[in-house]
Amino acid sequence: MLPEPDLALCRALAADLTDAGFWSDALRAAWGDTADTAIARGLRSPAVRALGARRDPLAVLGRLFVLGMPQPRSSVTSALPRTGVDGLARLGLAVSVDDDVIPQAIIRPQSFADDRGAGQWWIASDLDEAALGAALPEDHVLGVGGASLTLAALQLPTRAARALDVGAGCGIQALRARRDVAHVVATDVSEAALRFTRLNALLNDVPDVETRRGSLFAPVEGEQFDRVVSNPPFVITPRADGVPAYEYRDGGMQGDDLVAAFVSGVGAHLAPGGVAQLLGNWESRPGEQGIDRARAWVAASPVPLDAWVVERESLDPLSYAELWIRDGGTLAGTPEFAALVDAWLDDFSARGVTEVGFGYVLLRRPAAGRPSLHRYERLTHALDPRTALGSHYAAALAAHDRLAALDDEALAASVLVVAADVTEARHHLPGVESPSVIELRQGGGFARTITVDPGLAALVGACDGDLPVGVLVEAIASLLEVDAVELRGELLPSVRELVFAGFLRFDD
Template sequence: MCRRLAADLHAAGFRSDRLRELWGSAADAAIGRGDALPARRAFARDDHPLATIARLFGIGDPVPAEAVAAAFPATGVAGLEALGAVARDGGMLHPQLLIRPQDWVDDTGAGQWWIASDLDEAALHGALPEDHVLGVGGASLTLAGLQLPVPTGRVLDLGTGCGIQALRARLFADAVVATDVSARALAITRLNALLNGVDGIDVRLGDMFAPVDGELFDRVVSNPPFVITPRTDEMPAYEYRDGGRIGDGVVASFVETVGRVLAPGGVAQLLGNWETKDGVDGLNRVRQWVAASGIPLDAWVIERERLDPVAYAQLWIRDAGTLPGSPEYDRMLGAWLDDFEARGVSEIGFGYVLLRRATGSARLARYERVLQPVAEAGLGAALARSLDAWDRVSGMDDAAVAASVLLTAPDVTEARHHLPGAEAPSVIELHQGGGFARVLEADPALAALVGACDGDLAVGVLIDAIAQLLDADAAALRADLVPRVRELLFIGMLRFAD
């Protein structure tokens, strides 16, 4: 039946670009903000199959049964009912799911999936039920873009939700195991795999790592239910975001135990929140979780955002459709603030965690804040290049680094800032166009070295020439620049020429 549904969606042209043409760019942006009215107005009198499908599954509006029958000739109304996608009420069919096209693009190519999920607050005209299965949101797209686009063996998608991470992982993996505490989420993941013709995804019910006890994976990905929620009886416990632990306990538990399911050299990637608590910075608390792992781990943790308790609580109260000014909103906000105050929480961080089961003596231990805007689509490839660079350069002594021939990455540019009338620049900056869009301040020697790395001469030869030009001590300049070259290799501003 899923093949027939996919055939009908394909025949109607149910794609992202066609929908944008149908309801316009402004309505498309409004849909992303949870407001369906502009899109609804755009095709109010359109009876084309694409418009029918968009109303039914793109927005979540009821549609006359005869229009649905015309739009789904292969599946039929009975087929949609059998799939649990619609429910009949007289002559109208009410959607029980949203199904939306979702584009993906990375360094390896581009494609599109159809992703089913539960009806959102716009379709429900109110707050979400606690067992809601979320569709593809901003966090889902972020983690999908962070996944390493590198062939691998077995992948675990922990907390799969609608299955978007499992689909993404299957592009590069031999097999995927997708787990969740929600049986409905697993059913929707299975539906999405069938709808998109993707095999090799094994769904399992259970909490955290229990469904895969004793198994090893080459990669683990997780967009876990990391939202910090007060543990009170009155507070809704949304399965898609609330893992049932106190504070940031879900992320702490993941970090401390994921090593047990990682094969040697295996990589885990997740999104998470962490608290600055009792004066201990959030990133330092994550460092403590890594140290508590019984399995030695490499760690690269990137904090992308920091919120105070009020802003954090407001974000997640609105996320589920509870409106400011209502008694329920005020009650929930008070509960959140009481919880943070009682536990000594002053700030909440959000970011990316990359862990790897260590195989050598050198340990990657990088905890940083990257708060500038970043184009997330290509970050997975950037992370993979950084890991490769780390593996190579961490095994090299300074003499080997100096003997290396390097290239300046093609996305690196230089900016020089001069005071009016000054001959020499007061500030030199190196700008990264891709990756994490870093901006590094450079002195004349480092700028000259980066500019000279064209794959011709070794780093040491270039440093000696720069020392002569600047009338500097060559040995001292090497001691200064070689560690900075290691950093530029890791962050991707420099690359090995071979």
């Protein structure tokens, strides 16, 4: 386990890393895009080959901290003149053996961009399986993975006073939350994880990150927060002998009970108007879809909550088992891998699980009144990883609240404009003048494609900020030679959906 991080040494290391140009773009340029992608898959050799015999500080630190390879003491001393090898040892990041410095942790630069601009962090975590040359230990503290980046990009980019990061791990969500929140409490069952969180906060000069040890909401009993964020240990793991229970992904409960406990319990820790965001898995069983189970968890909350649940993908039991067994570093084709697959399949079979869904959960405690947002949907198409979904979430919540305050008369009196990222596609059968399908396509947000009829297409096309919706509907009804009252009754619910989804916005 890391020693308690020392502020002065963290500042010295940060200065050394800065002087060495130890940033993600520089490393990618040093070993190339192919090698950079290979590292994410646990393959070091392409990067090693690309660096060759280079002994400059960037190459030395890339091998030591990103690839987890021992480096000559003299090279490390030269690359880290302020910190030195002894300083690394005091931080618990490396040890010196004879003339070599052997890494004890990974430090990887992580670039990010949000509404406040672009930046980079250095994120320290335990050595990965490539550096260890073996499967991960159960108390492994994970670095920044795909799920971590997804959740960081989902966080609302709006100001708040207090946030809670449940299951902090290496602290990436706490660092992201501090971009918009004044004070963050980060919790985890693992003291090792909390030490990495404290180290990473100091290394990146991010103050006001408080750590507490404990499971779920136990460390914050009786407290409320404006934001709660969690990439919880949601992976469904068999409770069976011989199955590793990795702390970073396994919460020690059966099936999807951990996510259920979070969803039903988080409301008590949300201040009025507070928002919780998390990633999770849910099981589908005969006669019960996973997303409907999530709906039941929200309903079970003693504090009524707004809810927006998006299922991004689903896997059959075998595919799910193989994914997470490989994640732990067990090689496919080995007897150990086959035994673990059997344990997973037995566990799923005992509950009749037919598939496992993965997705995003947003919960909000209404500032006043009863919940009005109940949205459960499947959006499984690919998204541009550069899309700022946090901003999209914030805009959608604001649109929902504004729409909830408008009756149909007020909506008809509103002036709307088409979002700049919206395009229209019309599909015609050969030789037929009128389109058989009209689609509205969204470039940002969830990149939705919505099929619309000619009346709605005409309304959207006419929303240029000049005339109210009701006036446009009357003009379209005249052109289509249909009853204006009936057309308005048909179009206004669709207008509400298009405003929420970001295709249309209020012009003010």
